[in-house]
Amino acid sequence: MKALYYDNQEKSARYLEDYEIPTPKPCESLIKILVSAICNTDKEILKGYKPDFCGVLGHEFVGSVIDSNNKELIGKRVVGEINESCGECIYCKTGREHHCINRKVIGITDKDGCFAEYMTIDTKLLHIVPDEIPSEVAIYTEPLAAALEIIEQAHIKPSDTVAVLGDGRLSYMISQAVSLTGADLTVVGRHEEKLEQFKSFSKTTTNTTDTFEIVIDATGSPTGILLAQKLVRKKGLIVIKSTYAGTVEIDMSYFVVNEITIMGSRCGPFKPALQLLKRGLVTLPPIDLYELKDYKKALESRSFKSGFRFI
Amino acid sequence: MKALYYDNQEKSARYLEDYEIPTPKPCESLIKILVSAICNTDKEILKGYKPDFCGVLGHEFVGSVIDSNNKELIGKRVVGEINESCGECIYCKTGREHHCINRKVIGITDKDGCFAEYMTIDTKLLHIVPDEIPSEVAIYTEPLAAALEIIEQAHIKPSDTVAVLGDGRLSYMISQAVSLTGADLTVVGRHEEKLEQFKSFSKTTTNTTDTFEIVIDATGSPTGILLAQKLVRKKGLIVIKSTYAGTVEIDMSYFVVNEITIMGSRCGPFKPALQLLKRGLVTLPPIDLYELKDYKKALESRSFKSGFRFI
Numbered sequence: 001m002k003a004l005y006y007d008n009q010e011k012s013a014r015y016l017e018d019y020e021i022p023t024p025k026p027c028e029s030l031i032k033i034l035v036s037a038i039c040n041t042d043k044e045i046l047k048g049y050k051p052d053f054c055g056v057l058g059h060e061f062v063g064s065v066i067d068s069n070n071k072e073l074i075g076k077r078v079v080g081e082i083n084e085s086c087g088e089c090i091y092c093k094t095g096r097e098h099h100c101i102n103r104k105v106i107g108i109t110d111k112d113g114c115f116a117e118y119m120t121i122d123t124k125l126l127h128i129v130p131d132e133i134p135s136e137v138a139i140y141t142e143p144l145a146a147a148l149e150i151i152e153q154a155h156i157k158p159s160d161t162v163a164v165l166g167d168g169r170l171s172y173m174i175s176q177a178v179s180l181t182g183a184d185l186t187v188v189g190r191h192e193e194k195l196e197q198f199k200s201f202s203k204t205t206t207n208t209t210d211t212f213e214i215v216i217d218a219t220g221s222p223t224g225i226l227l228a229q230k231l232v233r234k235k236g237l238i239v240i241k242s243t244y245a246g247t248v249e250i251d252m253s254y255f256v257v258n259e260i261t262i263m264g265s266r267c268g269p270f271k272p273a274l275q276l277l278k279r280g281l282v283t284l285p286p287i288d289l290y291e292l293k294d295y296k297k298a299l300e301s302r303s304f305k306s307g308f309r310f311i
Numbered sequence: 312m313k314a315l316y317y318d319n320q321e322k323s324a325r326y327l328e329d330y331e332i333p334t335p336k337p338c339e340s341l342i343k344i345l346v347s348a349i350c351n352t353d354k355e356i357l358k359g360y361k362p363d364f365c366g367v368l369g370h371e372f373v374g375s376v377i378d379s380n381n382k383e384l385i386g387k388r389v390v391g392e393i394n395e396s397c398g399e400c401i402y403c404k405t406g407r408e409h410h411c412i413n414r415k416v417i418g419i420t421d422k423d424g425c426f427a428e429y430m431t432i433d434t435k436l437l438h439i440v441p442d443e444i445p446s447e448v449a450i451y452t453e454p455l456a457a458a459l460e461i462i463e464q465a466h467i468k469p470s471d472t473v474a475v476l477g478d479g480r481l482s483y484m485i486s487q488a489v490s491l492t493g494a495d496l497t498v499v500g501r502h503e504e505k506l507e508q509f510k511s512f513s514k515t516t517t518n519t520t521d522t523f524e525i526v527i528d529a530t531g532s533p534t535g536i537l538l539a540q541k542l543v544r545k546k547g548l549i550v551i552k553s554t555y556a557g558t559v560e561i562d563m564s565y566f567v568v569n570e571i572t573i574m575g576s577r578c579g580p581f582k583p584a585l586q587l588l589k590r591g592l593v594t595l596p597p598i599d600l601y602e603l604k605d606y607k608k609a610l611e612s613r614s615f616k617s618g619f620r621f622i
Contacts, residue, residue: 090522090544091544091545098570099569149570153570211401225563234402234407234410235402240566241567242567243568244563247561247562248560248561249559249561250559250560250561251558252533252558252575254575255551256551256554257575258577259409259410259460259574260574260575261573261574261575262572263570264563264566264570264571264572265567265570266567
């Protein structure tokens, strides 16, 4: 089958046409990929972010179940969570399967991903896509779930003032999700033209002296925390949503004296993400789809989201 | 009157015998100090931590009310909170008076402190000391309240595993307070001999590979956060309790990927601190008391706690 393979020796991606179709284990399903999407993490892997990983890239997909231990799923259109947990460790046994210490992560850690015609996946990670949601929209389930994780972790009240830092893709998804809480939302960005698209659901600014109860860093930059520090109220909350290579120098005493909380946030719940997409409460720009062989163009695309079409 | 005065021009303390007895404002009480105690913050001020402050040092005291707008308090033995709030700002109006942006802080910001025979204080900051508590014990109210602030901010469950980092005074107070929750507590220190005193209410270790749901940094060192990062479980909580000069270099992505929360914690509630001291549920070593003129000895004392006696 066709596959985009990451070789950690060569630190680059290779397009293959003869990669073997995987065989599902007893607990797994075989998925025919319909659409898969590129995430920033994929680009980070290509830059060397995961030196131990070697295999098919990609973790955002919509597919069709070809074979499964759960016969009811066969023929269904699905999306899939990305963390395959062991069920045995302290995290699995305390409701934190996403943090399983033995976990495999599709296209990221010890498990082939979805930039291929077929993929296997632990069946319990699958969610059926409601018929109302086209695949080009359902592809946003995983990143929207990650945005919802903020609301899963932190109580954002309708009366709160919230700032989201950044005017990119991550911020766009987070801002829409947060706007549904009714909170007084301001998106703080650098580019007037990018901020235009936020204006239907948020205030926007390129420069503010206001302060906010909750500040969400979606800048993708190590210095996002420093801007958040300036904008958050005393006793307020900073949610850090973006990962990046490199460290940042922090004066922790500021957070002690002002009793500020900093919360890291990663993967989130799929069911509510599918529900919001089905109801059209979160709307996202169309994904820019390529043939897998044109992966270089797809990786370089400046569209809101790009990916691959396998049909 | 006698007073220990910090002069920010000279960056040193001066012992005076002719400092004027202060006159209380309409909302204030005049306090005759019985006992006052040295806190690490006082030593930091002497090192230049508060370059804007000029005045009488000290913020931990037990005193007797000489005059007050609240006549019922006159003659009573009291302790006092340290943050004098404006009542008007966003923090005062949202239950965060400790963080008032116009606040004066006794012996720290814009307000003479308690290393003197008399002091004035906003009457609403006073708490009557129950007769059962000797002044030498009541002097611990303010630091114990600060320890309780952790439990005020974070839900520490009886079934949680908690590590407190540090084997000094701050850790001793925090560890005792946390031990009352019933949580499985481990104090992580560097000095076997200091850890001895923790053993009646906590496990102790100088080196652990265990992980904990909640890690409280009371090391007083910028690198405490890095040890906390190693010991905290994924999706766990780090409480930072110690302030220090200087920054620390942090890989924030670690906190995002592992969804760890970092919470700063400072001043706390006096009433429960007095209640625990009254019931003898928190016990602390005797304070080492000096005459004010012997302030250098008091500052250099290696006792658990040192301070001044004015009677």
